[in-house]
Amino acid sequence: MITDWLLRVAGRALPASRRPSDGPVVHDCARDMIDDGHSSIIREAGGLIWLGLAWRTNAAWSEVRGGPWRGAAAAIALPLGLLGVAIWIAAAPQPVGGGWPGLWWMALLGGLVSAVAAIALGHQRTALAGSLVALVPVAHDLWVQAGAGPGARVDLPLADGWLPLSGAWALPGVLLVVAARLTPRRDLRRASARVTVVVTVVVLATIGGPAISAAALGATVVTLSVGATAGGVLVARAAPTHLGGASRCGVLVAAAGLPVSAWAGAVAWSAHFDHGLGPIGLAGAVGAVLLGLVGLARRGGNLSN
Amino acid sequence: MSATITEPTYYTLAALLDGPLHGYAIARKAHELSAGRVRLSAGTLYGALTRLTERGLVAIDHQEIVDGRNRRYHRLTDAGRQTLKLEAGRMVEAAAIVMRHHARPAGGTA
Numbered sequence: 001m002i003t004d005w006l007l008r009v010a011g012r013a014l015p016a017s018r019r020p021s022d023g024p025v026v027h028d029c030a031r032d033m034i035d036d037g038h039s040s041i042i043r044e045a046g047g048l049i050w051l052g053l054a055w056r057t058n059a060a061w062s063e064v065r066g067g068p069w070r071g072a073a074a075a076i077a078l079p080l081g082l083l084g085v086a087i088w089i090a091a092a093p094q095p096v097g098g099g100w101p102g103l104w105w106m107a108l109l110g111g112l113v114s115a116v117a118a119i120a121l122g123h124q125r126t127a128l129a130g131s132l133v134a135l136v137p138v139a140h141d142l143w144v145q146a147g148a149g150p151g152a153r154v155d156l157p158l159a160d161g162w163l164p165l166s167g168a169w170a171l172p173g174v175l176l177v178v179a180a181r182l183t184p185r186r187d188l189r190r191a192s193a194r195v196t197v198v199v200t201v202v203v204l205a206t207i208g209g210p211a212i213s214a215a216a217l218g219a220t221v222v223t224l225s226v227g228a229t230a231g232g233v234l235v236a237r238a239a240p241t242h243l244g245g246a247s248r249c250g251v252l253v254a255a256a257g258l259p260v261s262a263w264a265g266a267v268a269w270s271a272h273f274d275h276g277l278g279p280i281g282l283a284g285a286v287g288a289v290l291l292g293l294v295g296l297a298r299r300g301g302n303l304s305n
Numbered sequence: 306m307s308a309t310i311t312e313p314t315y316y317t318l319a320a321l322l323d324g325p326l327h328g329y330a331i332a333r334k335a336h337e338l339s340a341g342r343v344r345l346s347a348g349t350l351y352g353a354l355t356r357l358t359e360r361g362l363v364a365i366d367h368q369e370i371v372d373g374r375n376r377r378y379h380r381l382t383d384a385g386r387q388t389l390k391l392e393a394g395r396m397v398e399a400a401a402i403v404m405r406h407h408a409r410p411a412g413g414t415a
Contacts, residue, residue: 022351028374029328030347038333039346047348054352 003041010045013052077179081116104137119183127180135173141166310392316343317353318389325366327376
């Protein structure tokens with residue numbers, strides 16, 4: 001009686017998807033072994049738990065490995081690039097009109113704008129080149145921060161705080177390079193809507209970004225980041241195809257959350273991150289990535305069983 | 306390929322040489338063949354059988370209920386038989402090296 005109960009409890013470790021077909025076979029095999037004195041209850045219960053964990057891990061790994069990552073990366077190329085443009089225009093060295101905006105900032109923004117335009121037009125090589133150029137200032141910043149080279153690290157003023165360039169853009173920048181590499185070639189006429197969106201965002205960010213007051217900008221950023229995260233989760237939960245939709249949403253939420261959370265952290269705490277990727281930005285980034293993975297796992301069927 | 310076969314896996318495959326067996330019978334036979342060294346629990350055994358099935362070395366033969374208990378029979382595939390043979394050959398060669406060394410008189414120069 002107790003043996004059956006213990007084995008049944010241990011058998012709960014098996015993934016729900018395999019329980020109906022494999023559960024009774026493994027359970028009865030364990031029962032045979034115990035009844036014949038070949039094994040003990042504890043050993044068999046432990047074996048069942050171990051088997052369940054192994055099957056769950058394998059299922060989770062194949063879900064993640066088999067996810068439509070290429071499609072997801074291609075789908076986020078334009079939103080991610082636009083987000084970068086908007087952030088880095090808003091975080092322009094000030095005053096924009098009267099002073100030298102900074103070489104690294106110009107390289108970053110120039111690379112991003114050309115990458116975004118090329119993604120909208122479906123020109124893969126230019127998109128890749130632009131996103132790589134945008135990574136150069138990030139690499140320089142990391143190099144300087146590591147104490148390996150001369151020069152000053154690149155922190156850009158944003159509202160009342162400072163936004164560390166490499167901390168906020170290293171991971172999204174790498175993701176943008178991957179996304180740009182996978183961007184689908186498009187016919188120019190069909191790309192017109194995307195081009196309009198790009199131009200609108202760039203113009204609005206250029207006009208509005210540096211002029212917005214610190215308090216208004218901070219409030220907008222926090223609202224946007226919370227809204228984007230909540231929106232991403234809602235879309236992930238409602239995704240009609242469990243894995244495809246969730247993967248895309250998960251990656252999108254994580255990608256959008258990284259710079260936005262670093263940005264929101266810088267504004268909300270009005271702090272200067274002395275060590276690049278500050279604890280707030282890091283916590284936000286990790287949180288966003290986890291959120292994306294949870295979105296993926298929730299829709300991944302086997303993962304949540 | 307052979308290097309990835311662990312001792313429990315080797316004896317699990319070897320247990321199926323004479324024909325299809327159900328889980329507990331495989332575990333018992335592996336225990337006998339290995340002179341008591343390999344003692345598989347149901348969890349470990351079915352984990353191994355799942356992997357071997359995925360690799361095409363073992364296949365499910367049939368399933369039945371005997372005395373109210375579910376029994377799934379597995380059989381060795383041709384690929385499984387071949388892998389087992391290669392692994393056995395490899396072990397014979399590996400053992401021969403050591404045995405030849407021991408057969409030589411101590412301090413001898415060949």
